[in-house]
Amino acid sequence: MARITAGITSSHVPAIGAAVDLGNTQDDYWKPAFAGFDWTKEWIAKPENKPDVVILVYNDHASAFDMNLIPTFAIGCADEFQPADEGWGPRPVPVVKNHADLAWHIAQSCILDEFDMTIINKMDVDHGLTVPLSLMFGQPDAWPCKIIPLAVNVVTYPPPSGNRCYNLGKAIRDAVESFPEDLKVQVWGTGGMSHQLQGTRAGLINAEWDKKFLDDLTADPERLRKMPHIEYLREAGSEGIELVMWLIMRGALGKDVRELHRHYHVAASNTALGHIVLEPKE
Amino acid sequence: MKQNIHEYLAEFDDIPGTRVYTTARARKGYWVNQFAMSLMKDENRKRWLADEKAYLDEWPNMTQEQKDALLARDYDKLLDLGGNIYFLAKVFSTDGKSYLQAVSTMTGMSVEEYRNMMLSGGRSPEGLRSKKKGY
Ligand SMILES: [Fe+2]
Numbered sequence: 444m445a446r447i448t449a450g451i452t453s454s455h456v457p458a459i460g461a462a463v464d465l466g467n468t469q470d471d472y473w474k475p476a477f478a479g480f481d482w483t484k485e486w487i488a489k490p491e492n493k494p495d496v497v498i499l500v501y502n503d504h505a506s507a508f509d510m511n512l513i514p515t516f517a518i519g520c521a522d523e524f525q526p527a528d529e530g531w532g533p534r535p536v537p538v539v540k541n542h543a544d545l546a547w548h549i550a551q552s553c554i555l556d557e558f559d560m561t562i563i564n565k566m567d568v569d570h571g572l573t574v575p576l577s578l579m580f581g582q583p584d585a586w587p588c589k590i591i592p593l594a595v596n597v598v599t600y601p602p603p604s605g606n607r608c609y610n611l612g613k614a615i616r617d618a619v620e621s622f623p624e625d626l627k628v629q630v631w632g633t634g635g636m637s638h639q640l641q642g643t644r645a646g647l648i649n650a651e652w653d654k655k656f657l658d659d660l661t662a663d664p665e666r667l668r669k670m671p672h673i674e675y676l677r678e679a680g681s682e683g684i685e686l687v688m689w690l691i692m693r694g695a696l697g698k699d700v701r702e703l704h705r706h707y708h709v710a711a712s713n714t715a716l717g718h719i720v721l722e723p724k725e
Numbered sequence: 726m727k728q729n730i731h732e733y734l735a736e737f738d739d740i741p742g743t744r745v746y747t748t749a750r751a752r753k754g755y756w757v758n759q760f761a762m763s764l765m766k767d768e769n770r771k772r773w774l775a776d777e778k779a780y781l782d783e784w785p786n787m788t789q790e791q792k793d794a795l796l797a798r799d800y801d802k803l804l805d806l807g808g809n810i811y812f813l814a815k816v817f818s819t820d821g822k823s824y825l826q827a828v829s830t831m832t833g834m835s836v837e838e839y840r841n842m843m844l845s846g847g848r849s850p851e852g853l854r855s856k857k858k859g860y
Contacts, residue, residue, distance in 0.1 A: 458823060472844075504811040509762045510755050528765050530818025598811055600747045601733065637847075640810045642801060644742035645828045646839060648847025671728070673736045677854040681743050682810075710843035712825045 445545065445619045445626040448494065450692040450700070450721045451483070452632040452660070455501060455574040458712035460534055463577045476716055479706025480578050483720055486704070487579055494629040496542045496589045498549070498615060500691045501571035501633045502597045504529070507563070513599050514561035516611060518553075519568075519592035520546045527567035536573050536582075542589035545622055549591065552618035558611055568592055575633045578718075595688050597634070605687045606668045612694020619695075632692030634685025636707075637678070638714035647680040648715045654707065656686060657719055661702040664693045682714075692721075699724035741853050746809050754807020756787040757795070761808070764815040773819065801831040 459476065462468050468477045486492055506527040508514065523540050526533040550560050572592055580587055593615075596602055603611075612630065619628050636653040639645050656679075659666050667690060675684045693700075706718040737745040744750065751758075760781075763769045773780040781792045794802040795816065803813055810828075817827035829839035842848060854860050 458825065461823075504814065505758070505762060505809065506765070509812075510751060510758050528767070530764055530770070530815040531821070532767070598746060598809065599751050600737075600745055639743070639848075640824060640828050641744065641804055642742040642831050643833065644740075644848065644853050645832050646843055646848040647850055647853065648843075649850045650846065652850075672733075676737070676740055676743070676745065678850060680850075681740075681745060709846055712823065713828055713843060715847065 445496075445622040445624055445628050447616055447619055447630060447695055447723060448627045449492065449629045449723075450632070450696045451575075451579065451629060451719070452689045452692055453575045453578055453718045454635055454711065454714055454716045455571045455633045456711045456714045456716065457529070457570040457574065459716075460570050460574040460577060463582065464535055476708045476711050477578075479708060479716075479718055482704045483579055483718070484581060486720065493627070494588045495626040496545055496591060496628045498591045498593055498628060498630045498695075499572055499575065499633070500593045500595060500631060500688045501575070502685060502688065503594045504569050504571055505598065506569035507566040507594070508596075513596050514563070514594070515596050515603050516558065517561040517563045517594040518546055518550050519564075519566055519594070520550060520562050521564040521566070524566055524568045524592060526573055527569040529569055533567075534570070534573055536577065537585045539568055539572065539586065539590045539592065541591055542626075545589075545619070545624070545626070545628075546591045548622050549615060549618040552621060553611070553614045556614040556617065558614050563594075566592070571633060575631055593691070595691070597685050597687060601672065602684060602687060604672070605670050605690045608687045608690040609664065609668045609694035612691040612696075615691070616695045616697065630692045630695040632689035634688050635679070635683060636686060636715040636717035637680050638682045639680030640682050640713055644680070646713060648709050649678050649680070650707070650709060650715065652678045653715050653717055657705060657707065657717060660689060660693055660719060661700055661721060664690065667693070696721055696723045697725065739856050741856050744804050750807045751809070752807070754791075754809065756784055757791050757803060757806060757808045758812035760784050760787060760795070761812040761815040764819050770819045798830075800827055
């Protein structure tokens with residue numbers, strides 16, 4: 444049977460993608476940001492840790508979804524997805540290959556579990572999805588695993604609640620565990636941490652709040668489930684709301700987890716860069 | 726726990742210097758944002774850069790105020806007029822500008838000053854969480 448073997452979260456700042464694509468990862472500005480991913484790159488390359496499939500939770504930044512269509516939860520079910528052209532041409536990264544059988548299985552299973560998923564086939568994937576892949580896998584000719592894109596609306600209000608996200612994670616875990624193929628599946632939650640990309644409050648960073656969020660992602664997800672949107676907005680900036688997506692990852696891992704690795708760095712462009720690697724305990 | 730939608734929305738107005746992208750803003754900015762989406766195609770970017778006013782003429786549903794703000798790259802104004810930063814990113818990316826460069830224009834700081842603030846830990850949330858409570 445398929446099983447969830449680990450959860451990873453990471454910010455997905457577009458400038459990180461640009462640094463990778465332009466070969467700037469070792470310059471003074473970027474070096475400390477990328478250094479915190481060395482551990483993960485080594486860990487994930489080991490055969491015992493390497494996932495067969497990553498369920499990659501991210502938000503589309505007005506790339507595949509414009510104002511015509513705003514799905515709260517959309518799961519990519521096609522065989523492959525191309526990198527999006529976000530205004531400066533598509534990133535020079537590999538095509539994203541899906542595990543479509545598992546994706547369709549998750550869609551069906553979640554709908555039956557009362558999560559009304561939107562199924563999407565034709566979709567280009569933007570920096571929200573491709574930047575975390577670059578951070579974890581570097582610059583290979585092909586991504587080393589299958590990737591199921593799971594897009595969450597965190598742009599037009601209201602986005603889903605943290606509790607809803609956590610519960611979707613639980614439903615995804617049930618779906619994965621009822622899939623007959625023997626697969627190692629990871630769930631990644633992306634976006635965050637504190638950042639605000641607008642107005643006179645732009646550039647807001649709340650390191651203390653972010654660190655408590657990282658602590659409780661491991662130790663006290665019950666607190667995070669109850670956190671209302673307004674707290675994310677006040678404390679972590681208007682774009683800090685992306686952190687609700689991390690709770691989908693956390694819900695999928697089960698009650699108790701072990702923290703394997705953590706990295707926090709200010710600043711990557713406008714954003715506090717956060718990254719954690721968790722493993723289910725049982 | 727179900728929240729009251731009116732209370733939920735009202736709280737957003739209490740955050741200093743912040744326009745949360747509510748459905749009211751989304752409706753107001755619909756055409757600005759759809760215009761921005763058109764710049765995801767290279768042929769449209771070329772036409773836009775070649776003659777911005779002519780390109781805007783193809784968007785009759787946009788208000789003149791919105792068009793003027795686009796021509797002026799006044800992102801702060803565009804947010805007031807219903808634009809959303811992820812949509813507007815297509816406009817500044819077409820200009821070859823990064824998020825950091827575009828965002829800094831809304832802060833009253835130079836790009837250099839803003840970049841340095843970010844490198845020294847970013848803007849503190851102290852006093853910027855709530856207008857009413859001032860914390
Ligand atoms: Fe994002």
